[in-house]
Amino acid sequence: MFSVKLLRDLTVLEKGQFTSSDLFHQIQREYTYHSLSLAYNAQVFPGNYEDFSVVAFYDEKPVLCCYIFTSGTSFRFFNDPAQIFYLEVNPELLWMSFTKTIAFIKGLIQSHNFTELTFYSNGHFVNSFYDKIKSSRIEHFGMIDLHIQSDLIKTNVRKSYKSLINWGFHNLKLQVISGRDVELTEFIKFRDFHIHVAGRTTRSDESWMTQFEMLQQNKAYLVTGYYQDKLVAASYILHGSETAYYGIGVYDRELMAEDLPLSHYTLYFSILHAQKLGLLYFNMGNLDPGESAKSRSIALFKKGFTTFVQSRISYTVSFLKPDSFPKPKEVRDDED
Numbered sequence: 001m002f003s004v005k006l007l008r009d010l011t012v013l014e015k016g017q018f019t020s021s022d023l024f025h026q027i028q029r030e031y032t033y034h035s036l037s038l039a040y041n042a043q044v045f046p047g048n049y050e051d052f053s054v055v056a057f058y059d060e061k062p063v064l065c066c067y068i069f070t071s072g073t074s075f076r077f078f079n080d081p082a083q084i085f086y087l088e089v090n091p092e093l094l095w096m097s098f099t100k101t102i103a104f105i106k107g108l109i110q111s112h113n114f115t116e117l118t119f120y121s122n123g124h125f126v127n128s129f130y131d132k133i134k135s136s137r138i139e140h141f142g143m144i145d146l147h148i149q150s151d152l153i154k155t156n157v158r159k160s161y162k163s164l165i166n167w168g169f170h171n172l173k174l175q176v177i178s179g180r181d182v183e184l185t186e187f188i189k190f191r192d193f194h195i196h197v198a199g200r201t202t203r204s205d206e207s208w209m210t211q212f213e214m215l216q217q218n219k220a221y222l223v224t225g226y227y228q229d230k231l232v233a234a235s236y237i238l239h240g241s242e243t244a245y246y247g248i249g250v251y252d253r254e255l256m257a258e259d260l261p262l263s264h265y266t267l268y269f270s271i272l273h274a275q276k277l278g279l280l281y282f283n284m285g286n287l288d289p290g291e292s293a294k295s296r297s298i299a300l301f302k303k304g305f306t307t308f309v310q311s312r313i314s315y316t317v318s319f320l321k322p323d324s325f326p327k328p329k330e331v332r333d334d335e336d
Helices: 012-019 022-027 035-044 091-112 123-132 150-156 159-171 184-198 205-216 253-257 262-276 293-303
Strands: 002-006 054-058 061-066 084-086 116-120 133-145 173-177 220-227 230-239 243-251 281-286 308-318
Touching (some): 002 091, 012 054, 012 061, 022 061, 022 084, 035 205, 054 091, 084 091, 123 308, 184 205, 184 243, 205 220, 230 262, 243 253, 243 262, 253 262
Parallel strands (some): 243 281
Antiparallel strands (some): 002 054, 061 084, 116 308, 133 281, 133 308, 220 230, 230 243
């Protein structure tokens, strides 16, 4: 029997079934959908976000999930497209899972007067919403395959970076901060260093404390670099069970202006630490250059470390007449 429900409406039993499922373990391969990551996003993105995440069950087994946190009239995952996760089951069961879930989402759109839905490419969703597609977009993410031996990862690094990495190896003192024994004072040094380099406070104390909790729960690690006993570099890396993500890179601007290469070895060391943790991939983030010289420079820097590029297509569909969809309800196959 099928049922489709909002994740927030699950019973205690259903929540246990979900968090112990193969589907949930698939979702947790990336850091994005960990509870602390969800809390962090709600703290840093402006607006009052409501959780419309959806999960589909078949015979009490979660088979499909779509995380949606939205503010306003656009149905998406914070500022990003929604991503659809599903188990590879038999074709009929898979088709039914998508059919029931999409019907439920259409009902949510109608009842809450959403005007747009943005999602990462999925054939079933594209097929269902094809005639309402407003736009599509392709994004490129720099990836490092951590299956590769560490010496080959360095071989792949842009040639001009290798001497800069070697400089850092000989001149920077790096340390990794993570785990339950993390000292808050060490993290505060990193926070204050970030504020100093940025020249202002960029976000709330609450969001910084959430990032500290991520370190404590081994959902992130912080690499700090010291030069002549002074904190001059730091990389904050988030991770799930398989993939690490380059979250924050902050470096002393005065020393960088003197052409001291503070970033290259710090990031390279961070990549190798992800490999030591047994992670499989390191995501450098979006490589698509923006309009500013700074964003183009950052994209060029990140591309110098990647072993392959992951392309992702997202779609935005427009609902000019959302009242044409049925109202939401718990969908069960015995109601057909």
